[in-house]
Amino acid sequence: MIDKITALAVPPGNSLTDAPGKWQWEQPAQFPNPDDAIDHALEMMSNGPTRDDMLKLMLAGITVEELVDQLAFKGFMAGAVTPDVAEIMKPALGIALVDMALQEGFEPQMFVDAKVSEGEVEDATFFNIAKDRNPELYKAMNEKINEDIRMAAEEKTSVKVAYPQAETPASFLNNSNGEVE
Helix, strand or coil, X not given: CCCCCCCXXXXXXXXXXXXXXXXXXXXXXXXXXXXXXXXXXXXXXCCHHHHHHHHHHHHHCCCHHXXXXXXXXXXXXXXXXXXXXXXXXXXXXXXXXXXXXXXXXXXCCCCCCCCCCCCCCCHHHHHHHHHHHCHXXXXXXXXXXXXHHHHHHHHHHCCCCCCCCCCCCCCCCEXXXXXXX
C-alpha cells in the first residue's frame, strides 16, 4: 500500500483490495435508528465545551446550515450513523442549534447567503464575505489595492526627466568611430 496521499497515487479499485471493515463507516452504525442518533447528538451538543464551541461559531457568523452539514458528516465518518440517518438528523440538529443561540440572546444566521449562486460571485460579494469570514485576508487585500492606487497616482504626477547621454570618452579601446572593439 502506498503511504503518500497524492493525485494518482493509488490505482482505481484499490479500495476493493483492502481488508473490509478498515474504516469506521464500513462498520455497522452505532445508531441505526434516527431517533436514537438525534437523542445522542443533542445530548453531546447540549453540554460542556461542544455547546460553547457551537455558540461561538454561530456568533462568529458560521451558519446553522454549515454546522449541521458538518455534524452530520462527522457522525457518518465516525461510524455513528449511516448517510441516510445523517440526512434525517439535519432538521432536528438545526432546530437545536437555533434554540441554543436564541437562549443565549442572539439570532444565528440560518443559511449560506442565497445571493451567491454558482458562477455569480461578484467582487463586492467576495469582499463582503472575506470581511466577515477572513478579516486578515480582507485587510491584506485592502492594503494591496490602496498601495496600487497610490503607486498609480504617483506615476501620473511624477515628472519624467530625460537625461542627455554622456559622450564616450576617448580610449585606446575605441576605434576611430568611437566603438569599442
